[in-house]
Amino acid sequence: MDRPARAFWIRAPGHGEIRPVPVPQAGAGEVLVRALYSGVSRGTETLVFRGGVPEGQREAMRAPFQEGDFPGPVKYGYLSVGCVEEGPPDLLGRTVFCLHPHQTRYVVPAGAVTVVPDAVPPRRAVLAGTVETAVNALWDAAPLVGDRISVVGAGMVGCCVAALLARFPGVRVELVDTDPSRAAVARALGVGFATPEEAAAGRDLVVHASATEAGLVRSLELLAPEGEVIELSWYGDRRVGLQLGGFFHSRRLVVRSSQVGAVSPARRARRTHADRLALALDLLSDPVFDALITGECAFEELPGVMPLLAGGELPALCQLITYAPATTGDRARTDRPGGSSVVQHHRP
Known part of the structure; x- marks a missing residue:
């Protein structure tokens, strides 16, 4: 039986909204992930939010779990960290990174998640795609x-x-x-x-x-x-x-x-995409990367925050998106308007 979740969608260039989405039970070889944090990749994601993906590059620019098409409606993003609630025993309860859009819960193939090392706090792990x-x-x-x-x-x-x-x-x-x-x-x-x-x-x-x-x-x-x-x-x-x-x-x-879509020719014969991402997560054990998380807001505020990021009013390097705890997350409103009540926490 499908269960309710919520996802951030770009309805049209410059306009975002949170939509209810159905999430199935995890099948064989799949995991159900409950989001803890996600990050806004400010350069690429704000460009997508503004509708700036050229027509000839729309297929090449697709994110791994994107839904919809550019310029919109489209569900886009690729910096998500969550907890595995259903799946193989070796992944159950583990904190994982996934190249998934901003969404409260989602089901993906088990091979699409990478376990976050114990030395890396989940908040910092949202930077894995950028470090990669x-x-x-x-x-x-x-x-x-x-x-x-x-x-x-x-x-x-x-x-x-x-x-x-x-x-x-x-x-x-x-x-x-x-x-x-x-x-x-x-x-x-x-x-x-x-x-x-x-x-x-x-x-x-x-x-x-x-x-x-x-x-x-x-x-x-x-x-x-x-x-x-x-x-x-x-x-x-x-x-x-x-x-x-x-x-x-x-x-x-x-x-x-240099473009991250393909492993560098210098290492392509000896490293896979999975190897490269695992290395990025290992490198994030260094607390120096915390300096890059300079903005924070709740998932429900994202429709109001994205225009501010795209317009430069919010100067965050990485905008951290936080998700409500499991006991309350799925009861939060899905129609909350963004903008007027955005709470930002910035570090210099």
Whole structure:
């Protein structure tokens, strides 16, 4: 028998709502997960919320458990942490991560969840998908001991890349962003910080994650001769212009794409998607990643919070979504209007 649950849907670009959805019992080889937390991947999810997925990329941009189609109505998201309530004995009661949209309960194949290590708090585990993106980027970039590296764009992805690079021996990392307040995040991650105007030049490698044309242009300017930009930004339907005259050819610069949808060619023969995600969760045992969870709201407030995130009124890096306890979660209202009663808790 199907049981009631609730899910966040984008009804149309710029408009979200919580809908009741039926959830079946878990069958053979499946698990029923009760959500504890989910996270808003601010760059990609707000782009989807605004309706910015290009028509030619709508199939490639589908999330693993997405329902509906772009630009909407669509159920989209991929940072969910929950507790297994039904399923195989080895998973029953375990805290797991799943690439699932924002939903109170859901049934997925058992192979679609990854157990969260005991050393990783469930709240922090929502960052697993973003850390996985950073891992793939660094497999693509292959930084060397002693490299001078800039990360342009101090959003979720850029900060995760910087946090991992801070562990490389002898590497000098500078996080670059137009928002001076991100200097506090950089300090928490153990890396340097600069605004674009003050950023150090002569870099061996630049990882670009600002999703702006100006950021990509500045990334090229910061490179030493024969340096490389690893491009992580997703621009959606926006056009990006670059001036490739001048120093681009004389310095023999490189711009290379990195995208998490496929395992980096550098590790594809020896690592699976599951291996990469398990590694990301292991890396999250470091409490330094808590600095990236800077906003928090209840699931019921998400329809009001998403427009604020998309419009920039809420400056959160990772917006944490909390779910009601099992005893009350399914009795909460599904028609609550968003916006007027949103309670935000921010850390600097």
